[in-house]
Amino acid sequence: MKISIIAFSILLSGMAYGRTLDTTCIEQDCFANGWVTIGINDSFQLEAKCKSKDCRQLGWKSFDSDGSLYDVACKVGGCYTVGWHSVQTLDDYQLKDEVTCAKNNCLKFGPVIKNQYDRGGKVACLERDCSVNGGTMYWRQQLWITKCKQSDCYKYRWTSDIY
Numbered sequence: 001m002k003i004s005i006i007a008f009s010i011l012l013s014g015m016a017y018g019r020t021l022d023t024t025c026i027e028q029d030c031f032a033n034g035w036v037t038i039g040i041n042d043s044f045q046l047e048a049k050c051k052s053k054d055c056r057q058l059g060w061k062s063f064d065s066d067g068s069l070y071d072v073a074c075k076v077g078g079c080y081t082v083g084w085h086s087v088q089t090l091d092d093y094q095l096k097d098e099v100t101c102a103k104n105n106c107l108k109f110g111p112v113i114k115n116q117y118d119r120g121g122k123v124a125c126l127e128r129d130c131s132v133n134g135g136t137m138y139w140r141q142q143l144w145i146t147k148c149k150q151s152d153c154y155k156y157r158w159t160s161d162i163y
Contacts (some may be wrong), residue, residue: 022037030153046069056080059073071143081106099113108129108130132151144160
């Protein structure tokens with residue numbers, strides 16, 4: 001995400017409590033190719049594709065099996081340096097998030113999330129590096145605990161437990 005944030009992250013809504021998600025980078029490079037997220041014990045799936053093969057500077061688009069479409073645009077300076085804007089569209093309803101990187105480094109220090117419908121959230125990176133260790137966040141009224149696999153979330157994969 002990493003924390004997918006991308007977790008990052010992934011921007012997922014309508015999550016059920018007690019859900020586990022597994023996210024795998026496409027062709028071992030989430031920053032260029034995007035990622036696929038599946039629900040471990042349910043039929044949820046999300047696929048994210050980087051805009052022009054550059055999630056770091058341009059953002060990504062994704063869609064999920066719940067019917068949501070996501071459009072993420074990096075702020076000037078880059079998604080993981082400065083932050084991004086996200087719009088989730090489900091039917092005719094939109095949810096917007098604004099993400100700002102703590103200390104200008106989302107990968108090391110995590111993002112701060114503002115949205116239109118609750119107090120937002122903040123990611124706490126484990127051992128000061130979300131990209132290697134994962135982290136915890138409270139987002140959209142749920143606690144997310146993310147763990148990187150093989151010490152590199154954005155090259156390989158991560159899991160997120162949602163409570």
